[in-house]
Amino acid sequence: MMSFALLREIAAHDQVWPRMAAKYGVENPVPPWKTSLDGLCDALDRAACNNSVPTFQERRDEEDALAATVYADLPHPESQLVALAHSLLSRGVITEDELVRRLAVIRARLEG
Amino acid sequence: MHDHDHDHDRTVKPMVEEITDFEVLEIALRELCIEKGIFTAEEHRRFTEFAEQIGPAPAARLVARAWLDPDFAALALAEPLTASKEVGVDWLEPTGFGTPSDFTAFQILADTPTVHHVIVCALCSCYPRPILGNSPEWYRTPNYRRRLVRYPRQVLSEFGLYLPDDVEVRVQDSNQKNRFMVMPVRPEGTDGWTEDQLTEIVTRDCLIGVALPRVGVTSDVIVDTRPAMHPSGE
Numbered sequence: 001m002m003s004f005a006l007l008r009e010i011a012a013h014d015q016v017w018p019r020m021a022a023k024y025g026v027e028n029p030v031p032p033w034k035t036s037l038d039g040l041c042d043a044l045d046r047a048a049c050n051n052s053v054p055t056f057q058e059r060r061d062e063e064d065a066l067a068a069t070v071y072a073d074l075p076h077p078e079s080q081l082v083a084l085a086h087s088l089l090s091r092g093v094i095t096e097d098e099l100v101r102r103l104a105v106i107r108a109r110l111e112g
Numbered sequence: 113m114h115d116h117d118h119d120h121d122r123t124v125k126p127m128v129e130e131i132t133d134f135e136v137l138e139i140a141l142r143e144l145c146i147e148k149g150i151f152t153a154e155e156h157r158r159f160t161e162f163a164e165q166i167g168p169a170p171a172a173r174l175v176a177r178a179w180l181d182p183d184f185a186a187l188a189l190a191e192p193l194t195a196s197k198e199v200g201v202d203w204l205e206p207t208g209f210g211t212p213s214d215f216t217a218f219q220i221l222a223d224t225p226t227v228h229h230v231i232v233c234a235l236c237s238c239y240p241r242p243i244l245g246n247s248p249e250w251y252r253t254p255n256y257r258r259r260l261v262r263y264p265r266q267v268l269s270e271f272g273l274y275l276p277d278d279v280e281v282r283v284q285d286s287n288q289k290n291r292f293m294v295m296p297v298r299p300e301g302t303d304g305w306t307e308d309q310l311t312e313i314v315t316r317d318c319l320i321g322v323a324l325p326r327v328g329v330t331s332d333v334i335v336d337t338r339p340a341m342h343p344s345g346e
Contacts, residue, residue, distance in 0.1 A: 015132035025126040033138040038246060039160030040142050043151035053150055056288065060236040064254055076249045078134055085141055094144045102140040103133075110131045 001070065002090045006100055007082050011071055016078050034077050041084065052091045062087045162207040167245035168316040170199040171293055174220075174243070175319070176310035179298040185222075188295065192220045196243055206242035218243075221284055221321075222295045228279050229294045230268065230321030232260045233286040240291040244319055248332070251320065261285065271322040271333050294321040301327040 017031040041059065048055040054062065066086055067079040074082060088094050146153050174195060178185035188195035193203050196218065202208075203218050218240060221229035233239065234257050239247035250256050260267045264281045268274070275281060284292045296318050302310060317323035317332045 010133040010137060013133050015130070015134060017134075020128045020130070020132060024128045026128055027125075031132075031134065033135045035163040036142065036156075036160050037138050038163035039156050039158075040138070040145070042159040042163070043156045044145065046155070047150045057236060064236075068254070076252070081134055081138055081141075085137060088141065088145075093148070093150070094141070098144065099140060102144060103136050106136050106139050106143070107131060110136065 001065075002086075003070070004086060004089055004096060006096055006103075007071075007085055007089075011074055011078075011082060016075055018075060030077065033081075037077060037081055037084075041080075044084075052093055054087050054091060059084065059087055158207055158209050163246065166206075166241055168243075168319060169311075170196070170201045171240070171243045171319045172311045172314035173307070174199045175295050175314045176307045178295060179302075179310055180307055185295075188220050189222055192218050195220070199243075201243045203242055217290045219290070219292050220295050221282075221292055223297050223321075225297060226279055227282060228275055228321065229282050229284055229292075230260065230264060231284050231286055231292045231294060232257055234258070234261050235285075235287060238286040238288055238291060240286075240293050244293060244316060248316070268322060271317065273323055293319050296321075296325050299325050299327060 020026070020031070021028065044053055044059065045056040047053050048059075063080055063083040066083040067074070067076070070086070071079045071082050085099070089096055089099065142156060145151060146156065174188060177199070178188045178195075184195065184198070187198075196203055221231075223229055231239075232251075237247055237252040237257075239251060241247070256267065261283050264283050265275065268281070286292055296314070298310070299313070302313075312330045313325045313327065315323060315325070315330065315332050318325045323329075323333060
């Protein structure tokens with residue numbers, strides 16, 4: 001199984017929703033990005049006949065395998081998100097370099 | 113400077129005041145996919161709006177109406193897509209645009225005093241999302257999916273549902289083309305109730321089949337998600 005240092009670092013940083021919600025006294029049961037992730041998965045499933053995008057079945061099988069092993073310490077839906085990133089990286093749909101660059105750009109934008 | 117004078121401490125709910133790696137990752141994946149032409153921003157927005165507005169309310173109302181109206185109950189079993197439309201769910205166009213991955217054949221499984229149904233997707237996590245909303249986390253776990261088909265009574269007991277031996281348990285496996293929901297038996301003690309009152313006790317768990325509707329119970333069972341056992345680790 002492939003391994004991605006970037007995703008391991010994100011997992012290790014542990015900004016998981018149960019911890020964040022408790023820290024700031026927030027009551028929402030799921031993180032605010034969850035429905036956007038659902039939209040992302042649905043949009044990918046519909047696009048799956050194109051190039052190397054995983055099909056629904058492949059995406060879910062890989063999520064199950066990764067959530068039980070590499071990302072076993074993450075709760076859901078963080079494990080779902082990181083497993084999806086892992087699937088897209090391992091299939092070459094996106095590259096680790098472009099993801100690293102994009103994460104920095106977005107963080108700068110949100111913090112600006 | 114504020115042009116109003118109310119107290120924000122009293123009116124604004126707390127929020128997470130740091131930007132998490134996970135929210136940045138979600139945005140990054142989405143933006144890169146859009147830039148690569150895998151889907152459009154408009155498609156993503158529509159699917160996200162769909163995910164935000166779905167929930168178990170239409171299915172609960174369907175069951176409550178069926179309990180009150182024998183003709184509607186017959187319609188629900190014979191023509192579930194038509195009955196779904198009457199509670200606001202169009203299975204052919206659930207998102208209101210195009211056909212999403214949830215397009216399926218849909219069937220309603222009616223319990224009787226001697227037959228109890230429960231749904232699962234042994235292969236992945238297929239679920240009747242347009243009418244029940246997003247699946248609970250435990251429904252997605254390999255643990256539930258693998259064990260329910262082998263040991264249904266044991267798994268149901270973990271949700272607090274103990275069925276007598278003379279009640280047959282039927283486990284219905286879903287797949288990408290076929291989705292199901294359970295129509296439980298109307299419980300005792302609900303004579304004279306309105307559709308709204310009945311709707312309240314038809315919880316998501318009842319519609320999956322891991323609980324039975326009961327007077328006074330309007331919320332789902334909280335269960336700890338058990339760790340998935342993956343074959344590679346066995």
